[in-house]
Amino acid sequence: MRSCDLVIIGGGPAGLAAAVAAKKKGINDILVIERDERLGGILNQCIHNGFGLHTFKEELTGPEYADRFIRQVQELGIVCQTNSMVLNITSEKKVTVLSRTEGMQDIQAKSIILAMGCRERPRGALNIPGYRPQGIYTAGTAQRLVNMEGYLPGKEVVILGSGDIGLIMARRMTLEGAHVQVVAELMPYSGGLKRNIVQCLEDYGIPLKLCHTVIDIKGKQRLEGVTLAEVDENGRPIPGTEEEYCCDTLLLSCGLIPENELSQGMGVRMNPVTNGPVVDESLETSIPGVFACGNVLHVHDLVDFVSEEAKCAGECAADYILGQLDKAGKRGIAIEVEGGIRYTVPAEILPERMRGNLKVRFRVGNVYRNCYISVYLDEKRIAHKRKQIVTPGEMEEVILEKEQLEGASRPEKIRIVLECGEKQD
Structure with a gap:
């Protein structure tokens, strides 16, 4: 058995962005495992443009977008193992991999990032x-x-x-x-x-x-x-x-289904709505040191959001390995949803581990017009944003500030509510 600080399962846009972020945070012993013969994931077959407007401020095709991250991975010297299938992950973070060139391998990781993507129904x-x-x-x-x-x-x-x-x-x-x-x-x-x-x-x-x-x-x-x-x-x-x-x-x-057979097998707590892991503000799952990002967590509509989320997962995994991400004895605040909102990512927040403002993403279950997205800390409303229309096909988001959640004013719960027919204050 070999050991490795960080093992990333999946060499698509989420896995690559997470690897780059972890490397820049000081983690050198990183292994990216990809089952296909090349890195890039689904982006390799998405030859249409429209990618990268948020991340690179320009319009790219899928292969061009993937190439930007592949080049960064290569320049940073991150080890990537393609043509390799992960067969099993244990709750102790032992990864079993089958490779054409290396045969069967057992790898003991200090931290794991799940970035397996999704499949079609x-x-x-x-x-x-x-x-x-x-x-x-x-x-x-x-x-x-x-x-x-x-x-x-x-x-x-x-x-x-x-x-x-x-x-x-x-x-x-x-x-x-x-x-x-x-x-x-x-x-x-x-x-x-x-x-x-x-x-x-x-x-x-x-x-x-x-x-x-x-x-x-x-x-x-x-x-x-x-x-x-x-x-x-x-x-x-x-x-x-x-x-x-x-x-x-x-x-x-x-429809798309997150590829979470490995997650379920290792005992990660799952969200029945997204079919992905339940994560906190650091994108850490119910197993300490195991993080999730990208379409394996919840299906995204833009790859730019995948990269942004994966960057957070990579940085938080690095903090975990370096001993800077501890939640022992800390009590999280659950996020509840009402009024047509189906789920949120994250589903729980530990204010002490927030690095500043936190973006909470969610989807609705139907088409709603002339409505408001409101955020409540206990019974106090701290946000009230008008939306002409919200649809299941497009993700929505709200921003939570760390100062609002910690200290003497720390709430018992957070509620994100879709309110229709309400007049603006």
Whole structure:
């Protein structure tokens, strides 16, 4: 068994940013483990632009954004092991890795950062009736085929789900010469960013049908068509609303699931809403010295936010290794949510460990208009921000100041509330 100060699981945007931050904080013994043959994660297949506006103040493609961090990792001399699969992590932070070149390894880490990213929800989880013919792909698989393998999956396309990957692939398939007939969305709102709806659908005349889903798949060997139907408020198809589409390709963009099998296996406390770990203000999980960031923690809409979060995780992991991050005997303050807010990251705050202002991110569970986001310390309201619209597809945030949470005025609980129909003070 070898030992290592910091082991980072995942060499995507979160893992790379965390590694750079930890190195700059003085941690030299760092190992980044990546299962793919190259670093960069999902960014390698995201050849569209729009990345880096917050982080680098310029518009980059996915590979360009990844390259910025890969170069930093190389310049800092951080060790990265690709083509390696982590099989198990124990609560004592022992990592078991299987590598093509190194074989089976056991690595004892002082600290671990979980940055495994997320995966797409497969068709099997959607319970669509019909056969299983060729021509059905998740949107991410199709993106890899088109952008990295040079293979166009089909010519006549229907997309189920309006997540950002599905919206982007509607445009990408169109640019490659395919005909995208429709994007169907089960919910009464899109799960993607507004800018993607405009730039990927409206600019190309691709219709978006809300409250619609696929109820049947035609074809045995190769996909021949699908049947769409409108659904009621319970998600059940409405008889008489069926529409037939002849197509050879169905792309599924029906949500992302954080890759947390390793986290669950080591006993990390999980959030049933995000399917990611429960973390505090330092992004530390319920196991001391184990941190989480990026899409393994909660699904982000912008990679810039992933990098910002990962920087915090890397710095806090470094502080833990250096003995500067202790919560022994300290009582955290839980964050409660109300009024349509689904979760927050972090879910708990230890004011003594805050390094200044803390950004709390969250998502809502529906579309709300003309509302207010309010923050309460016990019963005292300290923030009241008006929002014209909030949607599930875009993350929201509030800022908490350290001075408000510590000392004699330390609250017992923090509440973040979505208040609709309230007049501004």
